[in-house]
Amino acid sequence: MDKRNAIGDFFHTRLEELAAGRPEKTAITDIDGNRAGFCDVLRAYDSLRAFLSDIGVTPYQRMAFVTQSGIHMAMLQLPVMENAVLAAIDTSLPLERVKFLMSFLRHDYIITDDRSDPACMTAMGLGIGIIEFKSQMIFGDWNYSFTLASPPIGGPGGMGPKTPDQIMISTTSGTTDMPKVVPLDYGAIIHLVARHTKYHDITDADTMLEMNRTNRNIAVNNILYALYSGAAIIIANGFNHRNFIEMMDAHPVTMFDAPPSVIESLASYMEDRKLKIKAGRLRLVRAQGAPLTDGLKNRIERLLRTTVVENYGMTETKTIATMYKAPCGYRKGSAGVSMGTEIKILDGEILVRGETVFKGYENPEIDNNEYFIDGWFRTGDTGYIDGDGYIFITGRIKEMINRGGEKISPYEVEKAITGISGIREAVVFPYPNEIGSEEAGAAIVLEKGMDMDVFKLRSLLNGSIPAFKMPSRLYVVPKIPLGPNNKVQRKTLFEKLESESGYFASDISGKPIVPVKGKNGAGRKPMGKTAGILKKIFIGRKPYS
Numbered sequence: 001m002d003k004r005n006a007i008g009d010f011f012h013t014r015l016e017e018l019a020a021g022r023p024e025k026t027a028i029t030d031i032d033g034n035r036a037g038f039c040d041v042l043r044a045y046d047s048l049r050a051f052l053s054d055i056g057v058t059p060y061q062r063m064a065f066v067t068q069s070g071i072h073m074a075m076l077q078l079p080v081m082e083n084a085v086l087a088a089i090d091t092s093l094p095l096e097r098v099k100f101l102m103s104f105l106r107h108d109y110i111i112t113d114d115r116s117d118p119a120c121m122t123a124m125g126l127g128i129g130i131i132e133f134k135s136q137m138i139f140g141d142w143n144y145s146f147t148l149a150s151p152p153i154g155g156p157g158g159m160g161p162k163t164p165d166q167i168m169i170s171t172t173s174g175t176t177d178m179p180k181v182v183p184l185d186y187g188a189i190i191h192l193v194a195r196h197t198k199y200h201d202i203t204d205a206d207t208m209l210e211m212n213r214t215n216r217n218i219a220v221n222n223i224l225y226a227l228y229s230g231a232a233i234i235i236a237n238g239f240n241h242r243n244f245i246e247m248m249d250a251h252p253v254t255m256f257d258a259p260p261s262v263i264e265s266l267a268s269y270m271e272d273r274k275l276k277i278k279a280g281r282l283r284l285v286r287a288q289g290a291p292l293t294d295g296l297k298n299r300i301e302r303l304l305r306t307t308v309v310e311n312y313g314m315t316e317t318k319t320i321a322t323m324y325k326a327p328c329g330y331r332k333g334s335a336g337v338s339m340g341t342e343i344k345i346l347d348g349e350i351l352v353r354g355e356t357v358f359k360g361y362e363n364p365e366i367d368n369n370e371y372f373i374d375g376w377f378r379t380g381d382t383g384y385i386d387g388d389g390y391i392f393i394t395g396r397i398k399e400m401i402n403r404g405g406e407k408i409s410p411y412e413v414e415k416a417i418t419g420i421s422g423i424r425e426a427v428v429f430p431y432p433n434e435i436g437s438e439e440a441g442a443a444i445v446l447e448k449g450m451d452m453d454v455f456k457l458r459s460l461l462n463g464s465i466p467a468f469k470m471p472s473r474l475y476v477v478p479k480i481p482l483g484p485n486n487k488v489q490r491k492t493l494f495e496k497l498e499s500e501s502g503y504f505a506s507d508i509s510g511k512p513i514v515p516v517k518g519k520n521g522a523g524r525k526p527m528g529k530t531a532g533i534l535k536k537i538f539i540g541r542k543p544y545s
Helices: 003-021 038-054 070-083 095-105 118-125 186-199 217-229 241-250 260-273 294-304 410-418 454-461 490-499
Strands: 026-030 035-037 062-066 109-112 129-138 141-150 166-171 181-185 207-210 232-235 255-258 284-287 308-314 318-322 342-346 349-353 376-385 391-396 401-403 406-408 423-432 438-446 473-476 503-507 537-539
Touching: 003 038, 003 070, 003 166, 003 186, 003 217, 026 038, 026 070, 026 217, 035 038, 038 070, 038 141, 062 070, 062 095, 062 118, 070 129, 070 141, 070 217, 070 232, 095 118, 095 166, 109 118, 118 129, 166 186, 181 186, 186 217, 186 318, 207 217, 207 241, 217 232, 241 260, 255 260, 260 284, 260 294, 260 423, 284 294, 294 308, 294 410, 294 423, 342 376, 391 410, 401 423, 406 410, 410 423, 410 438, 410 454, 423 490, 438 490, 454 473, 454 503
Parallel strands: 026 232, 062 109, 109 129, 207 232, 207 255, 255 284, 284 308, 401 438, 438 473
Antiparallel strands: 026 035, 129 141, 166 181, 308 318, 342 349, 349 376, 376 391, 401 406, 423 438, 473 503, 503 537
16 A cells, blocks of 8 residues: 555545534634634545645655745644655744755745745746745634746756655754754554554543644644544644643643653643642643653652653654553553553663664764664663563763763662652753763752752762762753753753853862853852862852852
């Protein structure tokens, strides 16, 4: 079966059932209050499908949306996947980065409702075709019209091989300017949607809140889950504390996804303002993208009065494991049990294979033989599986800190630090020493009224981790600096902390910190010795007292 027939049978047929059986139900709502039913989604699907066929779009050509409206992308992404390849890009990035991604991902078309958008002008300069759409409400129904504003004229879309089975192109959020390109075939997406909705009990009784921007991979997936299951989905198109509280009060939200960094930020916001949400609606919060500490899990469950479960997955594999409905219940420190993906441990590394696992990176400079062993994908995560099938992740191979030949897992040290009363968050990262090796540094967020320096921290950690794993530099920050996709980038965190101000720093090395101007113009005073140890220094403003 080819892609068009497979997607049509799976998604289009399901939308026909929902439109006929629940014509009055709202399928998608955006933050501005715009609503679309399943009949609207089906009508948009058929309209764009016919237009793409008329202009001769082929199954392997790549398209991205340039629109400020999340509801439009949510309604139109399925016909793009059926008839072309969705290669979403974040147009809020600097224009030079957008231009790079358009060339790098080899787009053929941009779909937009605003040709004057700078991203559209950039696309035209690259020879990328422009499809313009207009939408209007006619007697309460959404209707779309499409125009080929400019056809593709060679450009980046003509370079390199493409395959007709591809449905979506994603990129990893690495620490370099050259992301890995992850192509997914239609079979992977169909299995993902069927598996995910089944394992998380997503039904037409659910209302999902989507706080990621709609061009993010996770948002694309969640929209597919909602449309297939018949659930309603609310498109927030980005996280905002106030909007979250308002939408939770205004809508019967039953579930949402968020990385631990967003969950921590939300917990602090609600605690500081003594906020509560209506009880009895929210049934599930799925944490993914990074390990979830027990302390944070307990805090957000108390504030939201619901269950928080950890999901484990990657862009390359989709969801691998979940704690939801794990056969033996919650198990401390575990990421859950497999959702159908085969998992094994080889030399301490987690390897996976299955229908939702991609077949290899597209980048020509990457040797995929380094990432696969006999058909098993190397996740780069270290861990183990217990006798009941629960997966435990102990770190990432590339993030291990090499301190004089001794290997330190940041995850292990972070878990020990966040087990200390009064510490809300912790990130452990490498920083260079004078002999070309690495040291372990830590950045922490404290409860109000708490105080901490590296000597006190090491004393509190005594007995919980070996001496060689102890952090030798500590930053007490108002919040943990994050990179793209709300994730911590350990390899660059030291440089980021050294270039900013607004925190305490303490060091056990005996070497003064060279004065550096922070973002706010605050100079960094050298650290001096007192009674054989370094004093805690103040940088910028004091965040806590």
